[in-house]
Amino acid sequence: MVRMTNVCKAYENGTKALKGITATIEDGEFVFLVGPSGSGKSTIIKLLTGEIAPTVGSIHVNGYDLEKIKPSQLPYLRRTIGVVFQDFRLIANKTVYENVAFAMRVIGASNKEIKRRVPYVLELVGLDTRTRRKPEELSGGEQQRVAIARALVNNPKLIIADEPTGNLDPARSLEIMMLLERINKLGTTVLVVTHEKELVNRFSKRVIAIDGGRVVSDGMDGYYSYEAK
């Protein structure tokens, strides 16, 4: 579960990125976080992954109070979150299998666990026949599937996807979104940060809209309704 209460964030250069964000995402929800550039979306992701601390307010993520969290506990918070980026961020010299296994290896998983879990996750994202390929040999959509598999492999409670379809054509974007929806149905909370209006409106999901560092709408009525206000 994610709970943000009156969260403000001011950077050292004086920029006030967030001005009192309050929102709760329950376990198992699928939520779109939308807003124009500079609205504070990226700041929220950084706050949720513990990369930066809020100036004011409290944040709870998967049972961790980020106001009180010690630096040594941050890796354990991050193991409960899977993050997917627009630019995939895959390791170029590792194969599909190795990229996904790497995420398990670096948290100390045994070889046995890796051999059991990685093929399952690659099958889930539809890449079970491409395991030996390097990222450069894959299409953009396939690369994003690898990134999703990597985010998923440690069985996180929450997946945060930051503009996951930003580099993809509409057909591949829809595939990725459907994959995230499928993962959500298996019980993982999914938070998708995007500004692709058509895509958001194809799914009847909760949409939190932010602008100028504030929540301007939060409901099931989609992205367009926010723009109409």
Added chain:
Amino acid sequence: MKRNNFGYFFREGLGSIFSHGFMSFASVCVIVACLIIMGSFTLLVLNVNNMIEKWESENQVVAFVDEELSDAEARALETKLEAIENVSDAVFVSRDDAFAKYLSEFDEDENELFADLEPTVLRHRYMIYLDDIEYMAETQKRIEEVDGIAKVNAHLEISEGFVSISRVVGIVSLTIILVLLIVSMFIMANTIKLTTFDRREEIAIMRLVGATNGFIRWPFVFEGLLLGLFGSLVAFLLQWGIYEFVVVQIERSTTMRIIETLSFGQIALPLLGVFVATGFIVGIGGSLTVIRKYLKV
């Protein structure tokens, strides 16, 4: 560190050396260059010290025995002289032996000039060898205080010269070695900084998926360690070749033949130890210094 992880860290460290081949090559070259320069100065110091020690041992004090003493009394002084602090050995030379040695320094024709001289014109004497010529003046005084010693000849100016040379060479070389050690660590750190910069995405991903700082650090430490050890072994072999080459050139030269060099076998093990230890420190120290920067968040 789990045993399961040890193999992983080793493989990752080794794999990274090959996947960042150019940077690894640059790191090894830096280590080899610095170690060879440091090693050359160390070998220079060892050889200079060896030569000075040899010259020191040849620079003995001569103590002349009072001519009033009988042969037996003169010979009995040996125990007293050897009991003096800083005296390593006192060798008795009778007046007959001294006279014969004196004559041997001239040609047979010139010996005719001394034909009517008797050995009794000379005194019995002791050739006295010191542990440390730095304290030659004090030891000379103590020898003069022994009853039965009439006069003591000691080349204080030569002993002072040796001590000065030894000190200057030691200080200059130590300074150069320390400076080079710092320089090599700095260059190594910068080389590893480039490697880690090249791998910053990988480090970011590791942090993102919840790797602890310790886990992120170990492959880099192994990489630095392996590069350091490999560099030190290459440097040792090259140093060996260079040293043997220089020794052969000195031996062949008519003007430099006076220089006595140590054999490489005499210094190989300590030198290898110093090289490996330096490679170890530079490799691990360099990687730890740099990786810390990437582990802040």
